[in-house]
Amino acid sequence: xxxxxxxTSGALRVEDLPYKALLGVTGSWIGLILCVLCIMATxxxxxxxxxxxxxxxxxxxxxxxxxxxxxxxxxxxxxxxIRLSQADLISGQREMDLKAEKEKEAADxxxxxxxxxxxxxxxxxxxx
Numbered sequence: 052x053x054x055x056x057x058x059t060s061g062a063l064r065v066e067d068l069p070y071k072a073l074l075g076v077t078g079s080w081i082g083l084i085l086c087v088l089c090i091m092a093t094x095x096x097x098x099x100x101x102x103x104x105x106x107x108x109x110x111x112x113x114x115x116x117x118x119x120x121x122x123x124x125x126x127x128x129x130x131x132x133i134r135l136s137q138a139d140l141i142s143g144q145r146e147m148d149l150k151a152e153k154e155k156e157a158a159d160x161x162x163x164x165x166x167x168x169x170x171x172x173x174x175x176x177x178x179x
Contacts, residue, residue: 052076052135053135053136053138053140054140055135056134056135056136056138090114093110093111093113093114094111094114096110097110097111
């Protein structure tokens, strides 16, 4: 998302990334939804019969621990919020000859069989 926000500067393009996640941003959303569903399932099973307050606390203890640690870190470190357009995407980037790497990958893809080509070009793949 930061790359799209900085697209007007021309410093970094999506095409310049050496790696793209198979599911892209959609995969992040799927992961978040699965985490929320796991938390909801844990709370649901903790509230099931026979209900006891002690059993509920034992089953759901991780949730308040995570929240307390996160809020404590935020209060202690006081990290600044950075706009996507101001995020530094260049510092720490590995130096590599991207053109040569893309040519090497294209030559490697030419040797792939039909199944591997189909899977790599499937509809599951989304762009960043």
